[in-house]
Amino acid sequence: MKKLVAVLAAALVPAAVVTPMAAAAPVDVLDSVNTFIGTQDEGNTFPGASAPFGMTQVSPIGSHYAGYQYTDTAIRGFGHFFLSGAGCWEQGGLVSTLPRTGTFDPGQPSTFDQTKYASPYTHDGEVGQPGYYKVHLTGYGGIDVETTATTRTGLERYTFDQSGPAHVFVNTGQANDKEPVSGSSVRIVDNRTVEGTVESQAFCGGKPYTTYFRTTFDKPFTSYGTWSPTGGTPGSRESAGGAGLRGAWLTFDNPGSVTASTAISYVDADGARRNLAAEGNRDFDRVKAATQRTWRQELSSVDITGGTSDKRTVFYTSLYHTLLQPLTGNDVDGRYRGFDNQVHRAVGWTYYQYFSLWDTYRSQNQLLALLRPGRAHDIAQSILAIHDQGGWLPRWAYANQETNTMTGDPVTPFLVDLWRFGALRGLEGQAYQALLQNSTQIPPASSPFQGRSGNESYQANGFVQYDPNFPKKGQDTDPNHGASATLEYALADCSLSIMARGLGKTKDAQALAAKGQNYRVLWDSTVTDRGFTGFPRPKVTGGDWFTPADGPYTPEGQDGFHEGTAWQYQWLTQQDIPGLVQRMGGQQATAARLDDFFAYSDLLADPAKTVREEWVTGPYNYYNQFRYNPNNEPDLHSPWMYALIGQPWKTSTVVRAAHTLFTNAPNGVTGNDDLGEMSAWYVFSALGLYPAVPGTGQFVLSAPEFAKAVVHLENGRSVVLKAGGADASQLQYVQGLRVNGVPSDRAYVSLEQLTRGSTLDFRLTTDAAKATWATGPGGAPPSPCG
Template sequence: MCGTVVLPGTAPAAEVDPTASHLTGLVDPFIGTQDQGNTFPGATVPFGMVQMSPDTGATSGYDYNQSSIRGFSAVHLSGVGCGAGGDLPVLPTTGAVDSTDNARYALAYSHSDEQASPGYYRVRLAGGITAELTATARTGWQRYTFPATRTANVMIDTGQALHTVVSSTVTVLDDQTVAASITGRGFCQDTRPYTVYTVTRFSRPFADHGTWSGDALADGSSRSSGGGLRGAYVRFDTRNDPVVTATTALSYVSVDGARRNLAAEGHGSFDSIRAAARQAWEQRLERVRVQGGTDGRLRAFYSALYRSLLAPNTGSDVDGSYTGYDDRVHRARGFTYFQNWSLWDTYRTQAQLLSLLAPAEMHDMALSLLHVNEDGGWLPKWGLATAETNTMTGDPVTPFLVNAYNQGLLSGHEEEAYQALRKNADGVPPAASPFEGRGGNPAYLRNGYVPLDASAPHKPGDFDYGHGPSVTLEYALADAALGTMARSLGHDSDADRYFARGREYRNVFDDNTGWFRARNAEGNFVGPSDPKDSSGFHEGTAWQYMWLVPQDMPGMMRLIGGKRAADDRLDSFFAYDRLVRDPAGTARSVWVNDPTSYYGEDTYNPENEPDIDAPYAYLSSGQPWKTNDVVHAALTLYTDRPDGTPGNDDLGTMASWAVLSSLGLYPVTPGAPVWGLTTPAFPRIDITLDPAYYPSGHLTITAPGTSDTRRYVQSVRVGGKGRSATYVTSADLRSAGTLGYTVGDRPSHWGTGPGDAPPAIDQGG
């Protein structure tokens, strides 16, 4: 998005120079908390284990439209579409403790009495209680200011969460400390359970305490254990001192692990921890300094950058201990173990953004996935805490890890990673394994496609035979990506095999209709021929999956009749003629505008993953200026309001799309070191790079005069040298130092030459 976006009924915002104030002041954690963005506004640090945030009763935790808070819980996943986390909701109350259901003792609040910034949250609740939250990596800090009363309570609820709590235990250890363990399951469907352990230490002794089990309250009791509603309360006299601070440490290993984390990170005052959290965010955000833009555009950009850095999450304790996918305790030596893997979403955008802005953490994330394979026997699709959920389909872990390899982030582990990916690509997890893996491989390896068979046996969760055509496209993309790694490592016969499989997307193309379609085990195309039909397509239609062939866009376009035919389809898909006249209006009223409207659509869905790369298909059709137009329109959906992110943010996927598209540097081919070029949203962007991975140490992107009307690339210079191609490689970024755009108010011939489009991943290209 370039320049100023003026929404109906609003005035243009004033220009802001972010160098004049802290960048954290440009982040609004409330963005995405409305209209199923499913983000959370609470306190956390980059990639932290703890996310202290209010829960209002929404599936994902916090809904801006709801008016009461049930508790402040310690675990949240940003932007996921199903209930997860919400472990250990804690709520301050006054008066008698007479309920064990957090919905009944929920407290009203107003947005006018609420504020949030990176690493800090504050709200004034009904009854005159003020709650403040901050965090370290493994501890969540709560500061409660009560009215003067003898009955100031802190409710510690172990039996309720955003998922199903199988069982929990709460133990009052002494007059300042409460320990708990919570075993939960359920993410979009029934899943394997995981257990989180907590230790909460209060700033002063409590005067009284009790526990509950089901509907029964037990004053003076120190322990409650089992299924159903469980919890404890502690009581303070606040007539002379209204402030109570609680510090909760988490561990996925043990209560002792939580104790160690508390001992390491539980020191200092609330205000000092808040300041440290803010500084941690400031250091992250200042790696990308932009100049120009309105206050609203800057807030949207830095808020998206903030959400891009929330996950994956720290999973290891301060001593390196973590619980593996075999339910055993392991030790991460020399790296941080990460967990929570929304791979089907993040392999398209966030993986590449983190490789650029947080390569050291991305290195550890890649190692963590290799340890999942070592501990659990297989690579995950969607890993939640310490368990695989088998949510979503295809083979997303392959482009994710191959991206890490191609960015130089697997040094010393290249062959280990390759062998894990090779096993995953060529096999199927055994029946005893909880992993579904590439469940469609038996048919895919035999016939070159995954048939649609909704009745096929499978493990709990999603399964690939239920989404045959889209899974075939996902497998082919992953195979081509793996081919690049095989070629680079000298496994040439494997490379030839994977590159050939990367072209098997053609096996679900119906020449008679000109669209990808489902096939049955006998090879017959099945289901309606209308490309708006979703038979076999996971959260999409043939229209939206048409462009999920980034490994071979030239070959796909030849299938449908060449570049002109591809342009015609893209123009229809984006409602291009109308979009040029009314970008924001088209994005909001013509494209898909509901995060769950996956099916029966023939237009672009900027709120879901299958087609989020589609605007960049114009780079391959020879009309790159249309990418500028579509990206410009899509960025109008990212605003600085609570509904300012399209659809579920999915652990930073959509936020990363907005950041990358604003940089004018987009990973058009997941699993390959290729970045598409389009007009940046700001006239100057200075990126600080880690010199351990990028020798230049910086990348300065310039586009003088870029605006709503001057959004067309006229020429590009990479490291001072002219570039007619519409892409650069990671090798270019490691050494170039500068990426300069000349922009104008009309399309140009830049990027339209026969060799200017991003290359296919084929035969090592």
């Protein structure tokens, strides 16, 4: 969601900076991660330190709403909460700390404005690795800052080039750019400790929420003071109030270096104290080593062989970004703040929070479930806890509130896939009842959740009406984007029908499968564009087709579709390929439409140029488009539509071309990374398999990017993907496949085949004429709701 286009890396920074880790094939997988990828052109990642799925992150703050961007010239501070790749403003950077030296005037309020006391820095020697970040501040006489993190704490080590007094500013009143802080407090506890609160705005216009923190230093400070909007007071131990400048400064006599440990909690001050006692106040290097060991274990769940150093870096950085979220939500004692704003306790499991479901239901969710089904079970249990405490299932859950951001029904395919992957064992009945409620009902007006706000029309008429003035409880509501919401509902209902059938609920399964075809209700066979006839078209209340006031309806317009057009959303019908093909005029006509959508002939001639000049057209440019948009989620699965209609070699063409957008550079993520979704898309597609149809457990295949990949599963078995001669620099196609030594003419494998442990041996060719593999009857997977 909320994408900006990526541009050529060479136009941004010198080549030597673009690939700071482009060395010979490294031995340590951590050396194949570049956390600066995605820190420019709205990738919105952060380069700082985090543990896998950590509650606390420590990363620099610059001039961007996501925190840091590579072209910034100054660092304002080091914050302790960040989202990776999200699209809206209000993205954290809470509890901003900055070391400095020299004198300052506490009487001037501007002295404590981080936009003014920010320090210049250099990219020379800057390091971004999993669990570790280092930068040299060139201001204040020169200061090295290193950061690392545990699950619930962040550590910074400040090493001063100059001798003499040094200060640390702890800023609670400011955070990332465009992150409103509506209230904060800070208190000097003793000569090593400060604690306080930050009340800040939740993501995408949500409600304010409170973060508690506690920071300790490994050395005592000898003097201190606090500031408020009117200026600073030396010797003051407390400052508290509403919006405005607020914080504390701490002065150390000739410290050489100082290490700070900060823990946060969403429960209370005791939570932050306990988190710090359990995970903080440790030697920096030992924490760094332990966290990097954990990262090494996580990243080594996939071993790849072959490819250039840059390609390995892109792959492992993508895997790294996928494993950052959702975030741990409970304190070390198991307590967490629920969606009823009460304190609950997770006993024997981890409560997770921050769910960007509209994005992550498409592939990030499945990648986590494949690699770590135990963690996926806790994720599912967390979603169900939201339902129990809040009364409804979420769409975009930020901390302990529903933001009602984005549209459709993403939680259904999200949870159904977790069921399909075995991550709902013991929770199947509870999950199914919550999903059925969500599918068929609407939350009461008093509920903060919107759920399927278009359900009244959808259940009665098979479509969500297009009504741009429909009231909403948050940023978005489904009737404002009625056509795309209808397609999202239908896809979700089809996935739920698979679960219903698996649970023996035959009657429900039949009804839900029928709703899975509701996209047909919006298919207007009279609409023609670019020589193709028949497109989804919004309907208004009463059932009439929507027609703009200023002219005829065009499938390239914005009306009725969320962050996309009818051209992109027409492919969000992967649950019913026979029905779609029939409406498009047959297999060849459907293929011709896909060819036009991807500019296929141009791709064959020059893949890299075509994707940048014909697919990626401009920042936030969702509308007036008829091409594939690789920057955003609605059509991410569409390359595999070729395989679903019997032309799998073209899937390989499109995927290879799309991979040119992922580079070892600050702008090397296409669009916002959306809490790991775009990165997960790359990981799956580079491996040569993709979960294109929710709920089915089917992985549709294409030419892998690496000669060999081994996916180590949690059950001790492995998936081995071999593709001798794989070369990401050219277009390649699958000529043949053996699964566990047996020839296969199917363009898909099942989840069960993978989890039992399998070897997929691809035979590749550069000659499309030889790529007849999986083009016959039975080559494509069956449609679950066809």
